[in-house]
Amino acid sequence: MSRDLEGAEVKARRQQELPPKADPAIEALVHDIIGKVADRWTMLILEALHEHGTLxxxxxxxxxxxxxxxxxxxxxxxxxxxxxxxxxxxxxxxxHVDYTLTPLGESLGAAFCGVWIWAETHYVEIQQAREAFAAGRRGAPPR
Structure with a gap:
């Protein structure tokens, strides 16, 4: 996914303190969206449409x-x-059927771009942690 800049509204909201209690409807929506977008196909379709436009x-x-x-x-x-x-x-x-990202889809792609940047930034650390874990598991007794 490309490194699109976040919208000003999203940046401003991140600077605010979290409310003491989350709105249950918003919390349910977040869980639902994460569940859908976390599957590989949704992310790949978002990326393909973002890169190629209408397909x-x-x-x-x-x-x-x-x-x-x-x-x-x-x-x-x-x-x-x-x-x-x-x-x-x-x-x-x-x-003949075409598919295009809506502005809402584009904004979701931009939001998940943060995960891409995080993974890119911490790639070496994650690889080292995985290697250390695998090495430790090889020498550890079975559970």
Missing amino acids: RFTQLGKAVGRISQKMLTQTVRQMEQDGLVRRTVHPVIPP
Whole structure:
């Protein structure tokens, strides 16, 4: 994902203190969105549409790579339902369907760009921790 800058509103909200109690509706929405976006296909579709703009269904599948037609269909439908993707059907034969990120989808991609930057920044530390853990497990007795 590209390193798009965060919006000013998001930056300002991050500077504010957290409220003493989270709104249960917002908390449920956050859990729902994280659950959906944390799956690899949603993130890859977000990235493909961000990089390439509007894509036809088959082009989107190729851009994502190694995704079944069924999984691509399910994922873009869910993204459309959540307002992240706009689906345009052109009345021609054979049917022509385009997918484009909505502004909401673009902003979600920008929000998750922070995870990309964090991983890039801490890549060496994470690799060292994984290697140390694996080395320790090799010498440790089985549980």
